[in-house]
Amino acid sequence: MPATQLPAATVMGPVTLVVSDLGRVRPFYEGVLGMAPVVDDADRVTLGARELDGDGYRPIVVLIERPDAPRRPRGAPGLYHVALLMPSRAALAQVLRRLTQVRYHLQGAADHAVSEALYLADPEGNGIEIYADTPKETWRREGDTIYMGTAPLDVRGLLGEVHGEREWRGFPAGSRVGHVHLRVRDLEETARFYQGVVGLDLTARYGDQASFFAAGGYHHHLGANTWESRGAAPAPEGALGLAHYAVVVPTAQDVRDVEARAARANQQATVDKEGLWMRDPSGNMLCIMDAAAAGIKERRAPGSLQAGR
Template sequence: MNKFHTGPLIYPVDLCLNVKDMDMMVEFYSDVMGFDVLKKEDKRVIMGVPGNKILSFVRPDDVIQKPPRRTGLYHFAILLPDRKYLGSFINHLRDNNAPVTGGADHEVSEALYLQDPEDNGIEVYTDIPDSQWTWKGDQVNMGTEPLDFRGLMELGKDIEWKGMPEGTKLGHMHLHVSELEEAFLFYNTLGFQRVAEMGGTANFISTGGYHHHIGLNVWNGKGADPAPENATGLRYYTLAVSDEDSLGKIFRSLAEKKYHVTIEEGVLHTQDPSGNRIKIEIA
């Protein structure tokens, strides 16, 4: 499925979380999630797999717990390169008594859900081959059927879990927003298309015909406010583009529509109408 996370598409590559307990978070993402520590500084830790940064932690001096019912992160989704690794990961969680919050067969992917110690949502998933996805016009069918836990665990039983495998990446971001259409119009300006809707409360958007690179929902309430800048949770996430022309086009499109946008040292900085901060850079 690498064709959906490469140029000339726009796709997520990493995110940064504000955290309260850095040591606890690093331990969880190392021991439970299986990420490597790629770089460690005084107030920042970068984690991922060799050669691929996926997740950063920052501890603000005046950090507070994120207030309820705000915009921000619903979950971030880790895409594994093969479903056998999802089975191996499930076996690893079982063997370590790590709790999960659910699992589902979405007809485009198989997904497992859990929460980190500071209540950030995580999805770990593998894609079903896109030749098996069902489309109705420009809308992809995404269901919520029971996950085949038993079959996945059997598939992964002979694969020793040694951490997130090579090829693991940030597959998509799912965000709480305050207004769906307002949020979609912003992301459409970046180049994303709507590929699925859920009962007027969620949109799923992508580039290049993926089932979704970004999910948007109003499940924390329409008109929800952003969290304070020093609150735990999403600090920002990063989207990748293929070249300077693409970056320049996005900058001009955002500026023309009066969205806040700057470029510093080749990185575009903006935020969606719900206050979710975004960096856009050349992959």
């Protein structure tokens, strides 16, 4: 019988963004944040960070240039932010010092109890969170949920983690996408999809405004809110912003288990060499891929899912 939940070893893969001007956006990811080009083509670039063991690079963000792409209407479903997980608190401190040195605008900073986070946006307004988890044993569990608060970040204490070395050496090795936070039109249908089809657990819910989902006891791999998007229609096809994001599971069988759940739920899905492609009820595209397929650097949504939901 197919599994009903994603494996505990599930992680997030790269996020693909459509941008109008690669020449404007790329210098932020590559120059300000210090990501390295993994795949570099004329109209798209995959950027990432070195693996902790030094063996290659992990893709983090794919930028696709489409100068004529329609603008995403304000309040339409899509990306709220992509959250980049640092390997340590010291690594987060290094990024904060870097952003301070180059005087890049921070939109906010917070202590969420489960993590410490910085908030900013790229030059085209795509939201970014850069965060480090607090020790898992300190997370406050309340039944099946995990407490996530919002308190001021101890910036001075965080910067105190930077010892000795003052030179910026690029985006910290071992960094990856930790979670994706989406704008959605309705939380109930979103929960049915991400719990019943994808196979994530609900880890927190804040009324009818925001829900958080995860695999393996993590605080969240996916967030969803209706703060500005409640009841909104999907964005135009091919709009600027989020094109799709990836969820990486350990094995091909795990992908087939999600495919089986999708079939039972009459959820439209397409399978190709990269994985299982679906749209959530708000039109956000995701790809469930196994760890082997996650090595594929080019991620293009199959034609059968390019239009509609």
